[in-house]
Amino acid sequence: MSSVQTIPGLESEAVGDDRGLLSDMIRHALADEITTGRLKPGTLLEEQQIATRFGASRTPVREALRQLAVAGMVDIRPRRGVTVAMMSPERIMDMFETTAEIEALCVRLATYRITPVERSELQTMHDTSAEWVRSGNISAYDDFNREFHEAIYRATHNTFLVEQAVGIRARLAAFRRTQLRQGDRLMKSHAEHGQVLQAMARGDGDEAARCMRAHMLNASCALTSYIKDMQLDDVSGNR
Amino acid sequence: MSSVQTIPGLESEAVGDDRGLLSDMIRHALADEITTGRLKPGTLLEEQQIATRFGASRTPVREALRQLAVAGMVDIRPRRGVTVAMMSPERIMDMFETTAEIEALCVRLATYRITPVERSELQTMHDTSAEWVRSGNISAYDDFNREFHEAIYRATHNTFLVEQAVGIRARLAAFRRTQLRQGDRLMKSHAEHGQVLQAMARGDGDEAARCMRAHMLNASCALTSYIKDMQLDDVSGNR
DNA sequence: GATGATTTGTACGTATGTATA
């Protein structure tokens, strides 16, 4: 279950950096727990508690929390503590719409700029994923899904855009994960990927964009019902 | 010269918070100096130096720098120091393209969702800006320009998208500022805004998006020549 | 509403790692 969430700007260097900064380790750990949903919105994050948990002092913990705040994953109310970012249903929908639009944007650019090698890799990934659909391996499909979409980002050959897209996608990971369990979403998702690839193959960027937008909105709809259950936090949506 | 750059996630609370966090003050100050270009890419930022400059200890400075790193405004090389983020010409172009696409995206959504009041305000802003074009008041036009584009973001009624758009725009502020001085860019910019507004008035979101994309790319071209001069930093584009 | 406990915000000290002579 390699749930390595790569949030641009939130990783210092490539893998293998074992003697990395403590604040980085803590930040990665917390970011992962937040994106996977293990740390639910509204949860208070006490510095000392986290520090002892990681066998560190408060200093690196504070730095980690401050950085997560910029990434929008936690909210800091000065002198009142840090909480996992509250996501109102409206905000979640806004984030989904933004993701859908940015993905559509990416796939349009990718259609015009993808290299033969990239196209081949993308198709291979897609074909391979059929196996996860057949076997109902949601976890594997979820991993593939991220790889698939990120491969499209990269095919834009716009590094900055890739970072933005990956960053936004990561922030919705907790919600997307469960979305695939809804009904026959897995199969539909696969089919929609196929449509996107076909439009890309025809070089029709606008159509690919439309397909992608529809794909994302379908995923969003599959999620809508679930979101309401997610709101197990009290009425403290305000301050 | 009210150059208040609002980077989403980089401000803790509304105005009036005088006894705010020191790290926030420092971060805002540094962010402003970086976005305005007063602090040039590649500049080394020493903790102690900044601390004494702000009459603070190194702790809040460190937190500020860490946060700026997540926002992509500085680069941190562990135990080697913090430098103002290097922007390669390729990266700048990537950022410009991304901005152009996101602005296009925003104006399309805005076309369908803008309220009559918002539409009126936007038109009024545009009309008023004609005065700055006539008088050649670049500073005033630059301020208006940001307001104009952000008003379009807001007209999407997607809070998250607004935050993303504003954040990306802010990171290009240093480059955009000078771009308006190029030739008759001021007048052209105004005319292009008018075309965008006309397309919006017709309810033609796709055409508005095309106009906006063209508008942004024109601004980008006006800048290309300038960017090369900006590269006064050595060949240390690598690590 | 006042007081005590807890937690955050800032300052400072020390060690480790990096750059330089």
Added chain:
DNA sequence: ATATACATACGTACAAATCAT
């Protein structure tokens, strides 16, 4: 190549504010 200098990374200490009673 070794050693020196220096900046960073982390820990600890204290002050101030928030909250809980």
